[in-house]
Amino acid sequence: MPQPGRIALRAPHADGAGVARTLYDKLWDAHVVAKEADGQALIYIDRMLIHEVSSPQAFAGLAARGLTPHRRAAHLAVADHAVPTRARATIADPQARAQVALLADNCARSGIEYLALDDPRQGIVHVIGPEQGFTLPGITLVCGDSHSATHGAFGALAFGIGTSEIECVLAAQVLRQRKARTMRVTIEGALSPDVTAKDVILTLIGQIGASGAVGYAIEYAGGAVRAMSMEARMTLCNMTIEAGARIGLVAPDATTFAYLAGRARAPDPLPVAQWSTLPSDAGALFDREITLDAAAIAPMVTWGTSPDAVIPVTGTVPAAADPAQLAYMGLQPGQPLAGLAVDQVFIGSCTNGRIEDLRAAARIARGRRVAPGVGAIVVPGSGQVRRQAEAEGLDTVFIAAGFAWREAGCSLCVAMNDDRLEPGQRCASTSNRNFEGRQGIGARTHLMSPAMAAAAAITGAITDIRDWQVGQGANGPAPQGANGHAPQGPNRQGPA
């Protein structure tokens, strides 16, 4: 069994016959077009997701070379970052409108399939890829977006790339890559109720730091991962980049195959026998092993402007916290996060904008009201998620509680559309980055799980979800403080 922090050294890039290989090794080996010196190789790219923000200069570059896409059927395009989440028959912002129109034009000219804004399949690239069965085990998949690690949840070698690399994939369907070192993160045991994949990945990032996994491909393993749904695995893999690694993987299993069966673009029948050879061999060595005890993980909340500035909701801002982050966030060392008043709540994003996330938030919101003065929005990750939620009546739950119910897109995770916070506003957010200015100039982001964000909307303050007694009638009891006493009113002033 792997031990925390144990570092197992191995011969680099052992991939010879008879050598036990990791999932990453197998994915890599199966896509090497040509080996170059120094661990570098030309890797074949099976699939690319394209969105409006990172692709225009790649299409322009391709055209300047007089080239057309090498393999049109390998790509799927959709607009997600710049799109409004309301009143979007015509995009009001002329720049965003032009950017989305340019994607449609580029795709039409190149013969690449484009899901338009009014297509029922439109949504965030990392939500629609899996949803459509475009994401599959055993493939290489890239996108000009760092959260492409999401697709690793299926046992796909998936990573984010820049625009020059998009152009390269369009031109030749290959990328020059250097093989990563491997890290296995084993999450043993079972998660406590109300503790989610979001809390697991935030715990890992907090432990190893925002650059702790630079140069690695992470494989998530262990009982807690095997027990996770595909959506939870996607949340886990999604934020791998926040620990510095471009790649986060989960071995495909029966859960994966059940998710994919019947998806629009998934092969029929599924090549289950082929995919079943993908999991890491017994005895495969990883360059680094980390073990987390699932039962010890609490609901996590970030306090700073880097995702590794994170503590359990019951914790206090570290005494040695970076003063620059504290100043930006308007916090002081030693201050508890629970009870901290929020102005806004965002439920959505490629991290937590799927149907299970909306169900978890709706369970909290049902029969309750968003606290006075708090703005709360729910942005489904895709049109399909939105319709599923409406079929289950979740939209009614949210609207009755005072949440705004929006159309699909990245929205307040990246604040490129008109969903933006005002300077100084504090937001409980299910997104992936608490960076300075990420949700608007001067905006203060606290990352957390969907149920935690919903609870913050109801109480108007950061709240430990475990203090809630959900399911005791439509109106539910008042939230209780961690010590069993009714909590103090939200501290709207915050510290001086």
Place this chain on the structure above:
Amino acid sequence: MEAFTRLTALAAPLPQPNIDTDIILPARFLLITEKAGLGRYAFYERRTNGGFVLDQPRYAGARILVAGDNFGCGSSREHAPWALHDLGIRCIIAPGFGEIFRANALRNGMLPVTLPLAGWQMVLAAAERAEQVTVDLAAQTVALAGGTTIAFTLAPDERDALLGGLDEIDVIRARYTAAIAAFEAGQRETSPWLWDKD
């Protein structure tokens, strides 16, 4: 691609760790669909607050940035290196880089130099004194005004690409077209389910 061989220039210090690409180029400027001219938006929030290092008169004309650990972490936006390039930056020296940013910088003729902490601190001290620094890619050295020379390494293929200003797509198409076709023919046999839409 623009080549990088040897650069003697003023170095500017920006030692804060985890400067993410949202700080380097805020997301609202990603609506721009051109590569050129992004420099005016680089570090936008930092610069509007005044006193940002690259706006200080003593750092006017700086072409080397001495940055903190994990520089360029976060979003994959290539607009970040485009914006730095537009500001005139050609070399960034840091204890570590966000991986995607680093790959993007290399593809735009910019040299990311990773130095161990001790060497990095010497270069940072030189930058804080607003000194000229010489970065020689062929020799893989950073030379300070006081005569100190610090060695760094870059992977041979990355070094060759920068020294020669090689265009990656041209190289791949010239060298590997047949290998790509052979790979595709093989995959059609082993994984036909990946080719049912072609």
